[in-house]
Amino acid sequence: MPRIEYPAGSGGGGGGTPAAPPNSVQFNNGGAFGGSNLLIWNGSTLVFPTSQTGIASKTFADTGYAVAATVETVFWDCSGGNCASSLPTAIGAGGRTITVKRTDTSANTLTITAAAGNVEAGASYIVAGGGGRISVSFRSDNANWWIV
16 A cells, blocks of 8 residues: 655645544545544554444453444453353344454453354353463354354
8 A cells, every 4th residue: 555645734734623522533524624533543543442343342340241232342351260251142143243352361261152042052152261362253143153
């Protein structure tokens, strides 16, 4: 991808009221301020805020967390103890994929169950601890959750 650089003083600049919260991306929207709080500048990097990207971050204190309908990825830190989480019902969710990612390397386990249907042909699936930061994706076939 080509890199685009703008020399100092080459932009139009201007004044007005920003169109999004502080640190959000601002842009020229047909001569007026445009903005999006879906991409934020944290001082060194552009990041997606977790509340708006289908991402949830959970710890041992959140054990028992039921994955919400808007969540696509769940990051789990189980360093505080064994954790448990439940996927939503697979029935009516055909084609939906949910990824579960361990962010710790502790020996604790993460047990995944489903609100309805099975997980990989069983009542639950255990994301074992003690290894690397394991990632598992589950996909609904409209009846059960399967590892893909």
